[in-house]
Amino acid sequence: VLIWNKLLEAKAGRDSLLINLGGGTISDIGGFAASCFKRGIDFINVPTTLLAMIDASIGGKNGINFNNYKNQIGLFSEPKSVIINPNFLKTLNERDILSGLAEMMKYAFIADTSFLNLDSDNYLDFIEKAAATKDEIVGLDMNESGLRKILNFGHTIGHALESYYIDKDNYLTHGEAVALGMYSSLLLSKKYCGLDEKWLLFYEMWFKANLNLLNLTDFDVDSIFGFIAHDKKNKAGKPRFVLISAPEKPQIDVEVNEADIKESISVLKEKFSA
Numbered sequence: 001v002l003i004w005n006k007l008l009e010a011k012a013g014r015d016s017l018l019i020n021l022g023g024g025t026i027s028d029i030g031g032f033a034a035s036c037f038k039r040g041i042d043f044i045n046v047p048t049t050l051l052a053m054i055d056a057s058i059g060g061k062n063g064i065n066f067n068n069y070k071n072q073i074g075l076f077s078e079p080k081s082v083i084i085n086p087n088f089l090k091t092l093n094e095r096d097i098l099s100g101l102a103e104m105m106k107y108a109f110i111a112d113t114s115f116l117n118l119d120s121d122n123y124l125d126f127i128e129k130a131a132a133t134k135d136e137i138v139g140l141d142m143n144e145s146g147l148r149k150i151l152n153f154g155h156t157i158g159h160a161l162e163s164y165y166i167d168k169d170n171y172l173t174h175g176e177a178v179a180l181g182m183y184s185s186l187l188l189s190k191k192y193c194g195l196d197e198k199w200l201l202f203y204e205m206w207f208k209a210n211l212n213l214l215n216l217t218d219f220d221v222d223s224i225f226g227f228i229a230h231d232k233k234n235k236a237g238k239p240r241f242v243l244i245s246a247p248e249k250p251q252i253d254v255e256v257n258e259a260d261i262k263e264s265i266s267v268l269k270e271k272f273s274a
Contacts, residue, residue, distance in 0.1 A: 024056025050100025099175030
């Protein structure tokens with residue numbers, strides 16, 4: 001509402017352009033506001049965080065949280081342009097940088113195994129490739145009816161964790177929650193898609209070498225699972241996951257039973273809690 005009020009005060013018209021300068025939250029809410037104002041005005045995204053540069057600012061998903069549930073209200077609307085300048089990353093603290101690494105590693109599992117070489121020292125070398133990879137996937141399936149779903153790898157449980165901790169002092173960033181969710185997805189991939197266990201071991205070692213262990217106090221599996229009931233990817237009220245049978249071989253809309261989901265969540269505190 002604040003954005004719309006400011007646009008009205010500025011006498012913005014259908015020919016106006018909204019510039020979203022900031023992280024993923026800014027590109028999401030700015031894109032949403034622009035797409036609704038006067039039935040849609042143009043906008044561009046200028047991402048200033050690693051996560052926004054390689055994920056949130058690209059692809060035209062514009063959404064806002066509602067009642068602590070992730071991205072419950074939103075729409076698809078492409079920015080006219082995305083301008084990426086890595087110099088903005090110099091303004092970030094370590095936590096914000098590390099938050100983007102898991103979303104970059106995601107591409108190794110769903111699309112391009114060259115990302116297996118990604119680490120906290122060389123991430124700048126992968127920004128352009130990550131952005132291009134997402135753009136290519138989105139270009140083939142803008143409205144997420146098929147292929148684009150692979151970008152949700154790690155996000156079903158990741159969003160549930162993010163929502164559970166969103167109003168707690170030890171909140172998780174989006175990237176941290178997805179980093180945990182990817183391990184759960186790899187564990188489920190082993191059971192449901194025959195993924196070789198070596199990839200769980202690889203990811204566990206990569207996580208501990210490149211990311212910080214997390215403060216997972218008040219960890220309640222049943223409460224975390226409760227948020228999955230509101231996940232956008234559910235069908236007929238049942239959770240659907242993106243899993244992999246091997247790196248670069250994603251499987252979409254995999255139905256997973258409740259007991260297995262809860263088990264895949266329960267291991268996270270033991271593996272990755274500080």
